[in-house]
Amino acid sequence: MAGNQEPLSPRARLAVTAGRAAAAVSRAAGRGSGSVIGGKVALRLDPDLLAQLANHLDVVLVSATNGKTTTTRLIAEALRANGGVVSNALGANMPAGITSALAGGSDARYGVIEVDEKYLDTVARDVTPKAIALLNLSRDQLDRAAETRMLAERWREALSGTKAVVIANADDPLVVWAASSAPNVVWVAAGQEWKDDAWSCPACGGVMQRPGDDWFCGECGFRRPVPSWALSGDEVLDPHGSAWPIKLQLPGRANKANATTSAAVAAAFGVPPQTALERMHSVTAVAGRYDVVGYRGREVRLLLAKNPAGWLETFSLIDAPPAPVILSVNARSADGTDTSWLWDVDYSRLAGHPICVIGDRKLDLAVRLEVAGVDFQVCESAAEAVTACPPGRIEAIANYTAFQDLRRVVGN
Structure with missing residues (x-):
């Protein structure tokens, strides 16, 4: 269990103060929240600051191409049933934005952190997460983002030997391949409507077969794992076979899938599915989305x-x-x-x-x-x-x- 934050070093305190000042100047100038510039200034002064800010927290990292901001918000609401939460709720998901978010949460028990998929490996190294939620991988920002197979490779290397419990989407072959290197994985049947980035096997390059909701590679045998959590209509099925109604004000199947993953993450921290899903009902919009x-x-x-x-x-x-x-x-x-x-x-x-x-x-x-x-x-x-x-x-x-x-x- 997370404890109280140890006193920051003098260098870390200076970095936090300077970061807050830079953020305040940015806000006064009308340049946004200032979280990114504040984090950049703080990390420049103390490159180890992120690790210090996270050392007393039970950290959950959430990464994906789509849905990570909403899922981060849903997990945060669920975990508040057990204690205080600090989170980068507005989606500043690179190290600078994450550092700014954690700098404001010294009394929190949990850190629920959205992470850009390209930074998952470095952030996980700094904050030693207790859980990592992986939703999907698909093409995005083609001019500067790595090809999806390369991102999956980076994830796979980062997760090898991790002590975190990895909660991963069993319906995305790229996510499954990446997460399979982790010692402790909880598989969630969250669905995958967009399949055009996962027709070739990430393990061997063979053509994926997709009969119904299943998938497998006919050449190397790589296949969909058996999930322990699943989205079924308007309900979440837990590992014991119990069905829990999804109570969301957010629209669409994708958000039901996000809620299913969030319930699995919350359960890893002792929050029952009924409690987690009821708390998620309070979320009506996420950083303006669905407003x-x-x-x-x-x-x-x-x-x-x-x-x-x-x-x-x-x-x-x-x-x-x-x-x-x-x-x-x-x-x-x-x-x-x-x-x-x-x-x-x-x-x-x-x-x-x-x-x-x-x-x-x-x-x-x-x-x-x-x-x-x-x-x-x-x-x-x-x-x-x-x-x-x-x-x-x-x-x-x-x-x-x-x-x-x-x-x-x-x-x-």
């Missing part, structure tokens, strides 16, 4: 989708036509500048919806919609797009920085 905001006489629901897997899951949340849809895509540094992934998304699923296209790369998106045979109009701004839609509900789907742009406009 419904009133703007110019319309109700705009804000949905984040940053890669093909995310767009596929998000389309499943949208009701049948005629609900209007605003699509916004940027290609800034935080998004990845390569937009070729647009061609992997099946936009024909939006046929029949009135569609408005905005964002820095609205013309790239317009070409993709034209090829898909979907009617749309290009607008110059979010305000123009909202005004072009009739009064009522609007679904707004945007990738990362486009989502932040949209929030600033319609959320004010």
Whole structure:
């Protein structure tokens, strides 16, 4: 069990103070929360600060391409049944942002930390987690992220010999291959709707066979492990065969899967599934995602989708036509500048919806919609797009920085 935090070294205290000052200056200048710059300053002054801040915590790391921010929030709510939690709830998931988050949680018992998939190995080395939750791996930020098989290899090396219990998605072959090197794995049948990044065997390169919900490699025998937790409709099945109703205000199958993984993580810390799932009901939005905001006489629901897997899951949340849809895509540094992934998304699923296209790369998106045979109009701004839609509900789907742009406009 985690104990009280040992006194920080003088160098660490200086680093924390300097980091908080840098963050305050950033906020005063209107440059955001300041968590990243604050963490960078602190780590520059004391490179070992993250390990010191985490040494008294029972740490859970959450990593994936999609769903890690929401799952982090759900796990944090569940574990609060047992004690205080410190978490990077706004999604600053690289070492600097994680350091800033932990610097504010000296009285917490648990640290529930979202980790960018490229940094899982280094963060796990620093914070010695008690549990690691792995949800999925798929293509993302193609210009600067490693190919998914390479990321799985890094995870596999990092998890080899870990003392953490690894809670992993049995339905994603890349995750299974990565997690299989760990001594203690809890397998969760969380599903995998997007399969285009896992048709070849990560172990040998052979073609994966996918009969029904199962999968296996016909060449080397690598196959889906038997899960001990599973999502079944609107219920979580635990290792004893008991079914627990999922109580979420967040929409969609993907969030039920996130809740299933979160319940398995909570159980590893002694929180019963019923208690964990009841506590998750309090989460209505995650860093603005799923928020419904009133703007110019319309109700705009804000949905984040940053890669093909995310767009596929998000389309499943949208009701049948005629609900209007605003699509916004940027290609800034935080998004990845390569937009070729647009061609992997099946936009024909939006046929029949009135569609408005905005964002820095609205013309790239317009070409993709034209090829898909979907009617749309290009607008110059979010305000123009909202005004072009009739009064009522609007679904707004945007990738990362486009989502932040949209929030600033319609959320004010």
